[in-house]
Amino acid sequence: MKKTIALLALAVLATACSQGSATRDxxxxxxxxxxxxxxxxxxxxxxxxxxxxIVQAFEKENPKVDVVVETAPYDQYFTKLxxxxxxxxxxxxxxxxxxxxxxxxxxxxxxxxxTVAGDTAPTGFAEESLNSFKHxxxxxxxxxxxxxxxxxxxxxxxxxxxxxxxxxxxxxxDEQAAxxxxxxxxxKVYGDFQPVQFFEFYKALKQAGGTFLSDDGKxxxxxxxxxxxxxxxxxxxxxxxxxxxxxxxxxxxxxxxLFKSGKLAMWHNGIWQFAGLKDVPFEWDVxxxxxxxxxxxxxxxxxxxxxxxxxxxxxxxxxxxFLASSNVAATTRIESSWELPPVSDQAVxxxxxxxxxxxxxxxxxxxxxxxxxxxxxxxxxxxxxxxTQELGNAAAGRATVQEALTAAAAKVDxxxx
Amino acid sequence: MSLxxxxxxxxxxxxxxPPRRTAGQRWRYAGTVAIFLLPSLIxxxxxxxxxxxxxxxxxxxxxxxxxxxxxxxxxNYVELxxxxxxxxxxxxxxxxxxxxxxxxxxxxxxxxxxxxxxxxGRNLFRAVxxxxxxxxxxxxxxxxxxxxxxxxxxxxxxxxxxGIDGPGWWTDPTWAMPxxxxxxxWKDLGFVMIILLAGLQAIPGEYHEAARVDGASAWQRFRxxxxxxxxxxxxxxxxxxxxxGFQVFDQVHVMTGGGPGGATQVAVEQVYKMTFEYGRAGAxxxxxxxxFAVVLLVTLVQVRGQRRWVxxx
Numbered sequence: 001m002k003k004t005i006a007l008l009a010l011a012v013l014a015t016a017c018s019q020g021s022a023t024r025d026x027x028x029x030x031x032x033x034x035x036x037x038x039x040x041x042x043x044x045x046x047x048x049x050x051x052x053x054i055v056q057a058f059e060k061e062n063p064k065v066d067v068v069v070e071t072a073p074y075d076q077y078f079t080k081l082x083x084x085x086x087x088x089x090x091x092x093x094x095x096x097x098x099x100x101x102x103x104x105x106x107x108x109x110x111x112x113x114x115t116v117a118g119d120t121a122p123t124g125f126a127e128e129s130l131n132s133f134k135h136x137x138x139x140x141x142x143x144x145x146x147x148x149x150x151x152x153x154x155x156x157x158x159x160x161x162x163x164x165x166x167x168x169x170x171x172x173x174d175e176q177a178a179x180x181x182x183x184x185x186x187x188k189v190y191g192d193f194q195p196v197q198f199f200e201f202y203k204a205l206k207q208a209g210g211t212f213l214s215d216d217g218k219x220x221x222x223x224x225x226x227x228x229x230x231x232x233x234x235x236x237x238x239x240x241x242x243x244x245x246x247x248x249x250x251x252x253x254x255x256x257x258l259f260k261s262g263k264l265a266m267w268h269n270g271i272w273q274f275a276g277l278k279d280v281p282f283e284w285d286v287x288x289x290x291x292x293x294x295x296x297x298x299x300x301x302x303x304x305x306x307x308x309x310x311x312x313x314x315x316x317x318x319x320x321x322f323l324a325s326s327n328v329a330a331t332t333r334i335e336s337s338w339e340l341p342p343v344s345d346q347a348v349x350x351x352x353x354x355x356x357x358x359x360x361x362x363x364x365x366x367x368x369x370x371x372x373x374x375x376x377x378x379x380x381x382x383x384x385x386x387x388t389q390e391l392g393n394a395a396a397g398r399a400t401v402q403e404a405l406t407a408a409a410a411k412v413d414x415x416x417x
Numbered sequence: 418m419s420l421x422x423x424x425x426x427x428x429x430x431x432x433x434x435p436p437r438r439t440a441g442q443r444w445r446y447a448g449t450v451a452i453f454l455l456p457s458l459i460x461x462x463x464x465x466x467x468x469x470x471x472x473x474x475x476x477x478x479x480x481x482x483x484x485x486x487x488x489x490x491x492x493n494y495v496e497l498x499x500x501x502x503x504x505x506x507x508x509x510x511x512x513x514x515x516x517x518x519x520x521x522x523x524x525x526x527x528x529x530x531x532x533x534x535x536x537x538g539r540n541l542f543r544a545v546x547x548x549x550x551x552x553x554x555x556x557x558x559x560x561x562x563x564x565x566x567x568x569x570x571x572x573x574x575x576x577x578x579x580g581i582d583g584p585g586w587w588t589d590p591t592w593a594m595p596x597x598x599x600x601x602x603w604k605d606l607g608f609v610m611i612i613l614l615a616g617l618q619a620i621p622g623e624y625h626e627a628a629r630v631d632g633a634s635a636w637q638r639f640r641x642x643x644x645x646x647x648x649x650x651x652x653x654x655x656x657x658x659x660x661x662g663f664q665v666f667d668q669v670h671v672m673t674g675g676g677p678g679g680a681t682q683v684a685v686e687q688v689y690k691m692t693f694e695y696g697r698a699g700a701x702x703x704x705x706x707x708x709f710a711v712v713l714l715v716t717l718v719q720v721r722g723q724r725r726w727v728x729x730x
Binding site for chain 1: 678696698
């Protein structure tokens with residue numbers, strides 16, 4: 001029992017301890033300086049220096065504010081954030097992705113930025129982007145960056161195998177045919193890599209022409225012919241043109257390293273990988289992901305929010321606004337290929353195309369023409385886990401695709417009910 | 418034994434039956450005792466009893482760690498009892514225990530008997546086998562995860578040399594639980610060994626000698642002398658290992674995180690997920706109390722049942 005209790009004790013104790021830490025935070029730093037904490041997952045490890053640059057520029061403009069950055073890897077981030085909010089030690093400002101925004105906003109954990117904005121309303125944002133982070137008509141977060149998923153490919157492997165390079169007109173069938181030709185198991189070269197999980201599935205589903213949830217959001221609709229098609233598309237790659245789970249063996253960043261080592265021909269991944277691929281010793285490029293019935297690209301949207309309990313609402317808003325839409329932030333992001341700033345100024349965005357690598361950067365903007373946003377429900381994490389788990393069963397051959405989808409749909413419906 | 422009791426010095430007896438005291442003296446006596454207990458009582462209260470009471474309180478609420486708790490009475494318990502995941506979590510826990518307990522006991526007993534005889538380097542061996550016990554679970558679990566790595570682990574490499582195509586260990590639902598059982602038994606072997614070794618050493622050599630003179634075989638001596646006289650140690654080991662088995666968490670969390678496909682989703686891992694990933698701290702607390710009830714019940718049954726087979730000589 002000790003361990004079980006200890007786990008929960010943590011949460012309970014955290015609440016008990018909160019008073020102490022909260023009071024400590026309110027005492028202003030020396031010289032009347034305000035310390036503002038910012039918690040993020042997207043900066044580490046590739047972009048800490050870039051974030052530093054933005055912080056310094058902000059502190060120059062706001063000499064009374066001292067921004068303290070805390071980072072955590074994505075897979076630990078939300079556990080940490082949730083516990084710190086429960087314990088009353090929430091950071092003043094923190095990053096939130098679109099999928100989790102609704103959970104936090106509806107729980108009342110976020111500060112309504114409208115109450116602290118004064119006469120400095122957010123300007124310069126792409127309107128759609130700004131609206132994504134409104135809840136019940138209130139602006140609870142400011143969009144800070146977005147990114148899309150594209151198809152990366154290793155040019156040299158294509159040329160060596162004598163396969164025509166991917167184009168924007170490709171469909172799944174083209175991708176599959178190429179992947180089969182490019183896979184060379186003896187040389188441990190794989191043709192394709194697309195993880196079998198929730199995020200790839202909802203997107204493939206849209207590409208196949210299906211929907212994930214009913215319009216009223218009360219029932220799952222992915223257990224459909226389109227759903228079977230999408231899941232089959234993902235699952236059929238495993239063990240043929242893509243390594244199996246056993247071959248991956250739980251290695252961290254397996255796919256990244258496989259691509260970097262020149263042994264992966266096509267890779268479905270996000271544009272946040274650009275910076276990390278700068279120095280690979282071969283030619284590579286990107287193209288909009290192949291579609292099926294239609295094209296659809298996954299868009300990940302990150303925002304910066306302020307904690308409902310922060311004592312520095314005004315400073316928090318100033319920092320959020322600076323991080324989200326200032327010129328410094330936008331150019332820093334663009335220059336370092338650190339996702340895209342959600343700004344409406346096309347001139348700023350055009351700077352993104354100046355970087356010569358990858359050559360077809362235009363694909364990033366093209367992918368925005370037809371996007372797939374993840375379905376969002378209150379019990380988000382459980383839904384994602386359930387879908388990923390059932391698809392995994394199908395990928396490992398423990399269930400048929402139809403069985404997996406039926407099971408996943410039953411679980412998701414239970415979560416919605 | 419009787420000799421020792423007769424020779425006990427008289428002052429020991431006086432302690433056992435303190436002289437009559439006035440109320441004031443009794444209070445002072447209680448105060449003295451309390452002061453001596455304080456160093457362990459404070460952390461026990463602060464870190465075990467208070468959180469336990471807290472989790473009972475939380476279990477009667479709906480709580481996502483973000484919003485204030487909302488009273489729901491026994492709804493969490495009712496919900497859990499109807500959930501397929503709860504049943505699966507307990508079944509996986511029982512599977513773990515069914516594999517772990519016999520393995521760790523048989524292994525520990527074998528080691529204890531080997532190391533109970535006069536041999537060179539005996540103390541070194543005892544220390545070596547005890548090392549995993551005092552090693553952090555995270556370290557041990559990571560080590561086994563790498564040893565059993567389906568792609569690059571040394572175990573599958575060695576099996577490959579023998580012409581055997583090693584299984585997917587923790588990536589294959591069939592093998593994931595056996596992998597965890599193996600790692601757990603390996604780590605706890607030394608603990609069981611030490612307890613049983615102490616038990617073995619308490620068995621007077623004359624018994625074995627007398628049996629040997631009477632012509633009893635090695636197996637007969639083991640069966641009729643060693644096992645019965647070892648039963649108090651066995652009882653202790655079984656009770657402790659069962660409780661530990663019900664609480665299995667660290668190795669699961671590190672090695673499989675409950676996967677693949679939920680094949681190793683044991684009760685405490687479920688508690689962790691529900692609290693920190695799914696925002697269901699109330700239901701998770703209720704699940705810990707269900708687990709507590711099961712452990713308590715099993716332990717009570719064991720304590721009652723011990724009369725039948727535990728021999729305190």
